[in-house]
Amino acid sequence: MEILTILETLEELVEKSPSVPFSGKCLLDREEILEIIKEMRLKLPDDIKQAKWVKEERQRILLEAQREANNIMKDAENKIASLVDEHEITKKAYEQSNEIIAAAQKNAREVRLGAREYADGVLNKVEDILTEAAEVIRTNREELK
Structure with missing residues (x-):
């Protein structure tokens, strides 16, 4: 900044100026000091x-960074929510598949038991029929003797 250079010049002028004995004061060239002050007034607005501008730019950059950070946070939260949902869907699918498998195994057991009972019933009837036939054959053989 140019104003700092002007202030350094003013400081140098004060340090190099002759001092008044026993007072701690110094003699300064009025015109030179007024010229430096005028230059400061001209440079100060710039x-x-x-x-x-630097302050506004800093504020703009901070706001932009905050917006970007918020967007990143929202994206991360959405991604996490999506992953959680995906995990929940997968978990529910596994639960449903386990329920379907359990139901299928139960139905298979019931079908097996039903098939055994049916086969036992058919064999029992066949046995009864064969027993009757054997008895008829025995009776017929005895008649033949």
């Missing part, structure tokens, strides 16, 4: 404008 520096203030530049400082204001």
Whole structure:
């Protein structure tokens, strides 16, 4: 900033100026000091404008960074929610598949038991029929003797 250079010049002028003995004061060239002050007044608005621009630019960058951070957070939250939903869907699918398998196994057991009972019933009837036939054959053989 140019104003800092002007201030350094003013400071140098004060340090190099002759001092008044026993007072701690110094003699300064009025015209030179007034010229430096005039130069400061001319440069000050530019520096203030530049400082204001820097401040506004800083604020704009901070707001943009905050917006971007918020967007990143929202994206992350959406991704997490999606993954949780996907996990829940997968979990429910596994639960449903386990229920279907259990139901199928139960139905298979019932069908097996039903088939055994049916086969036992058919064999029992065949046995009864064969027993009757054997008895008829025995009776017929005895008649033949």
